[in-house]
Each structure stands twice: as structure tokens, then as C-alpha cells.
Amino acid sequence: MKKVIELNDLNYQEWEYEFVIGLETLSLQKHIKYENFNLYFLSLEKSELEKEYDRERASQPDEGERKRVDREWTKERRKFLSDKDVVKKKWNEGEEQTMGQIKKSISKSLAKEVKDCDTAYEMWEKLRGVGALNESTQxxxxxxxxxxxxxxxxxxxxxxxxxxxxxxxxxxxxxxxxxxxxxxxxxxxxxxxxxxxxxxxxxxxxxxxxxxxxxxxxxxxxxxxxxxxxxxKRETRVNEEREEEVFAAKINKPKGNNYNNNNNNNNNNNKRICSRPECKNIIHFKAPQKAVLCNECFFDEKNKNNKGKKAEVYNTSKKEKEKEKSEKSRRKKKVVNSSSSSDSSEVSSCLAEKEKIIVNNVRENRKRERRGRGKWYIDSACTSHLTNDKRQIRNERETNVRISGPLNNERSSKANIEGEVILEVKKGNNINTLELKKVICEENLKRNLMSVRKLTQDGLTVLFSEKDC
Structure with a gap:
């Protein structure tokens, strides 16, 4: 029988419910229902056989048929009575088993109450009396x-x-x-x-x-x-697989006024492995968001102790935008009409070694921009240093990356050369050298790009103003 809770003074109702179910599974419930074997046997004698006899006798229309049913019933009754010894033997075996189950499922204090009982029925009635006293509590x-x-x-x-x-x-x-x-x-x-x-x-x-x-x-x-x-879970796995196919990652917007805090992120966030067969194991680069101008910057060396004006390229009114647009067009005309010394696009950069500051002033000339090499533009959206002049590369190494940027004929291209570039930075009469590491070479590139991200990762600081950086 399935194990049931132990009967104590407070759980009779719960115990009775579980114990009766257990006895029914073993077909032993008759031993707590009938006081002795004779009563049980009489219930068998008056059960199905007697009901069947009454139904068959009542269905016969004449007396002759009813007498025939009586004779058959007498034979069945005699056969049933001859099996009484077999039924009694099974009863005695079930009686001992039921008494053993009761003794195993009650506490020691209640075992004293039923130790003098001779049958399972007596034990059951005794326990019911004890349980009735605590019925309200249960x-x-x-x-x-x-x-x-x-x-x-x-x-x-x-x-x-x-x-x-x-x-x-x-x-x-x-x-x-x-x-x-x-x-x-x-x-x-x-x-x-x-x-x-x-x-x-x-x-x-x-x-x-x-x-x-x-x-x-x-x-x-x-x-x-x-x-x-x-x-x-399946949808999450599918989304993760799709993310692996993206060529570039989004970069979080810089927080606070300090632009450099945004450059502490690992550059690996912008690397993705393409899932296309022809691009297997090729690292793709894509430029992050446009850099936010620093609210506190320096215009030049003379005014380095003065705070710069707040950048007005964001959240400006329509009038201010139109004014700024006209000012830009005026400056462009001035550059085109300048003397022969300014006919070429002039790039003046300054490296202050103590404070590690790079200041780059760029004035563009469209004709030279289309054909010239050797110029370097500081690009806040570029994730790596890029050059179109293979002659500037030192310590050439093989690489296999895909770049997207200002290319001549394509939106993106593969590059297989990487190395270092050493530039001369002129400030006044002083000439300093600047070494750019891990520069990727692509000859179809329209212009040489100096990555703000790479510069800041090397410990340098790039300061932006309204006109230059």
C-alpha cells in the first residue's frame, strides 16, 4: 500500500481519507466495513446472484417457467455454498494484512488503544471514536x-x-x-x-x-x-544569428561634456564577421555615429586657457542655420579666390607633446581634393586610419578587411595591406613627427583619413571648435 501520513491526535480526517484509498487499491476495504466473515459472506450470497434470480423469475409469465428458475437457482446456491471455505481462507489472509497496515500507520500513543483488538473492524471503530473527539480541531x-x-x-x-x-x-x-x-x-x-x-x-x-x-x-x-x-527561446536564437550578419555595430552616444569618455570603448565593437560565403573570415568596418562636438574646447595655442564656445550645430533655430549656411559659403569663396600660396589645400597640424594635443586646421580646395595625395583629414566618423598611398606604409603586413568610405567607384572594398605611417607635424618653425599605427591601405580611397577614435585610444586629445579642430 502507498505510504500514508501517521495518525496522531490532530489529523484523523486527513489520515482516514488517505488510508481508505490505500485499502481500496489492495481490495481490503471490506475488513473495516464488515464486523466478521459471516456478515461479509451473507452480503455476497444476497448480492449479484440473488438480484439476477429475482429479475429472471419475475420475467417468466407462467408457473412452469418459474419452477424451472427455482431449480436452477438451487444448483447455483449449492455451488456458492461449497466455495465458502475458499472465500473464508482469503478473508483471514486479508484480515491479518489489514490489521498490519493499521498498526504501521498510527502513532505509538494510539497503538496502545488498539492493542487488545482482535479484528481490523474493532481497531477501525476504536480509532474512529478517538478521531471523533478531535473532529472540530481536525x-x-x-x-x-x-x-x-x-x-x-x-x-x-x-x-x-x-x-x-x-x-x-x-x-x-x-x-x-x-x-x-x-x-x-x-x-x-x-x-x-x-x-x-x-x-x-x-x-x-x-x-x-x-x-x-x-x-x-x-x-x-x-x-x-x-x-x-x-x-x-527559438526567436532569440534567430535574432542572435541575424545580428552576426550585420556589417557594423551601433556605438553608444557620448555622455557628458567630455568627448574622450566616449573613446574608451573597445574598437572591436565595430567589427563583424560577414555570413556570406565570399566574405568568410573577413572583418568588416563601418563608421559609427557622427561625433558630438565638445562643449569645452580650445581654439588655438594662444587661447588655450579660455573655454571655447558651445557648439551651435545642434538644436539651432532656422535663422541661425541660414546664417551659418551663408557664412560657410562665404568662407568657401574666400578660399577659392585666395593667393597662390593658399591655392593648395593647407593642412596645418600641431602636436603639443606635454599635453598630447593635436590641432588640425583644414581649408579645402576642391581641385586638389580630387587629384592630390599626401593630405590627411581628421575624421571623427572613421574607425581606423586609412590611406590611399602605399608608399607611405612602413612595416607592411597582410590583412583582410572590408572598408566602407569615400571610394572612387564602389561603396565598399577589400583591403589587404596594413602598416605604420610617420607624418611630419609643423607648428611655426618646429617640426615634430607623429606615428600612426595600424594604417589600412586602399588605393581606391579618395583621401587619407586620420581616425579620431584611434588617436584618442593612443592617448592623444582632439579638440573641436566651430571652424576647425
Missing amino acids: AFNIFQTFLSLQYTSKSGSLSEYVNQHQELYDKLLSTKCALSEYCAAMKLLISLPPEYKHIVQILIQEKDLKLSSVKVVLMREESREKTEKILG
Whole structure:
């Protein structure tokens, strides 16, 4: 028999419920129902055979047929009585087994009460008398446990909680605290957390609410949640695979006024491996967002102790934008009409070794920009140093990357050369050298680009003003 709780002075109702179910599984319930074997045997004699005899005799229209039924009944009765010894032997075996089960499932204090009993029926009646004395206490404990039921994430699965509710409700039915099925269904709905509010609102609209219908709906809801969880994991895996196919990553916007804080991110965030077969194992680069101008910068060496004006390229009014546009066009005309010394695009850069500051003043000339080499532009959107002049590369190394940028004929291209470039930086009469590391060479590039990100990662500082940097 399945193990049941041990009977004590306070749990008779719960013990009786579990113990009777256990006896039914072993077909031993007759030993606590009938006082002795004779009563049990009489119940067998007057059961199916007698009912069948009465039905058959009543169905016969004449007396002759009824006498025939009586003769057959006498034969069956004699055969049944001849099997009495066999039935009694089975009864005695079941009696000993039932008494053993009762003794194993009660406490030591109650074992003293039944030690003088000779049959399982006597033991059962004795225990029922003891349990009746504490019936109110037992009913109170079961009812209190039933009312305190509340489903939480720690209660296990929803199906386990519903089964626990059903077991307590079945035990209540054997007490004076028995509830109707409608009240039990309402109690189950009340004990659910807010996530199931939509289900509760639908079910309470039913006129004849049954506990069985509530259980069916909750089981379906649990099955739906499990299915969505499985599909959600699959969707997450698909999204992760799609992200691997993207050529570039988004870069977080800089926080605060200090531009350099944004450059502490690892450059690897912009690298992606392409999923196309022809681009296998090729690292793709793509420029991040446009850099935000620093609110506190220096215009030049003379005014390095003065704070620069706040950049007005963002959040400006229409009039200010038109004014700025006209100012830019005026400056362009001035550059085109300048003397022969300014006919070439002039790039003056300054390296202050103590403060590690690079200041680059760029004035463009469209004709030289199209054809000339040797000029370097400081680009805040470029993730790596790029050059179109292979002669400037030192310590050449092979690489295999795809770049996107200002190319002549294509939107993107593969580059296979990487190395270092040494530039001469002129400030006044002083000439300093600047070494650019990991410069990628692509001959189809329109102009040489100096990456702000790479410069700041090497410990330098790039200062932006309204006109230059």
C-alpha cells in the first residue's frame, strides 16, 4: 500500500481519507466495513446472484417457467455454498494484512488503544471514536490550510498547485466545513496572482461556475505559457544569428561634456564577421555615429586657457542655420579666390607633446581634393586610419578587411595591406613627427583619413571648435 501520513491526535480526517484509498487499491476495504466473515459472506450470497434470480423469475409469465428458475437457482446456491471455505481462507489472509497496515500507520500513543483488538473492524471503530473527539480541531486545521492557499512562483508549476487545491477540497468534504463546488472554484480563482487577472475576469462571468471547468482553463493557460517560452527561446536564437550578419555595430552616444569618455570603448565593437560565403573570415568596418562636438574646447595655442564656445550645430533655430549656411559659403569663396600660396589645400597640424594635443586646421580646395595625395583629414566618423598611398606604409603586413568610405567607384572594398605611417607635424618653425599605427591601405580611397577614435585610444586629445579642430 502507498505510504500514508501517521495518525496522531490532530489529523484523523486527513489520515482516514488517505488510508481508505490505500485499502481500496489492495481490495481490503471490506475488513473495516464488515464486523466478521459471516456478515461479509451473507452480503455476497444476497448480492449479484440473488438480484439476477429475482429479475429472471419475475420475467417468466407462467408457473412452469418459474419452477424451472427455482431449480436452477438451487444448483447455483449449492455451488456458492461449497466455495465458502475458499472465500473464508482469503478473508483471514486479508484480515491479518489489514490489521498490519493499521498498526504501521498510527502513532505509538494510539497503538496502545488498539492493542487488545482482535479484528481490523474493532481497531477501525476504536480509532474512529478517538478521531471523533478531535473532529472540530481536525476540521479547523484542514479548513485553515485550504483558506491560506496562495499561488506564487515558489509554489511550483500551476498544475501542481491545482492538484494541491483539489486534495484539500476533497478532505473538506468529509468534515462539517464542506464547501460547495462553486465556492471552491471561487477560492481557486482568488488565490491566483495578478498575471491571471484576464482569465479570472472571463470565468467569473459564467452562471454555473464549476471547479472542473476552472481547472481545464488553467491547464490550457499553463500549456500556452510553456509553448510561448519555447518559441521565445527559438526567436532569440534567430535574432542572435541575424545580428552576426550585420556589417557594423551601433556605438553608444557620448555622455557628458567630455568627448574622450566616449573613446574608451573597445574598437572591436565595430567589427563583424560577414555570413556570406565570399566574405568568410573577413572583418568588416563601418563608421559609427557622427561625433558630438565638445562643449569645452580650445581654439588655438594662444587661447588655450579660455573655454571655447558651445557648439551651435545642434538644436539651432532656422535663422541661425541660414546664417551659418551663408557664412560657410562665404568662407568657401574666400578660399577659392585666395593667393597662390593658399591655392593648395593647407593642412596645418600641431602636436603639443606635454599635453598630447593635436590641432588640425583644414581649408579645402576642391581641385586638389580630387587629384592630390599626401593630405590627411581628421575624421571623427572613421574607425581606423586609412590611406590611399602605399608608399607611405612602413612595416607592411597582410590583412583582410572590408572598408566602407569615400571610394572612387564602389561603396565598399577589400583591403589587404596594413602598416605604420610617420607624418611630419609643423607648428611655426618646429617640426615634430607623429606615428600612426595600424594604417589600412586602399588605393581606391579618395583621401587619407586620420581616425579620431584611434588617436584618442593612443592617448592623444582632439579638440573641436566651430571652424576647425
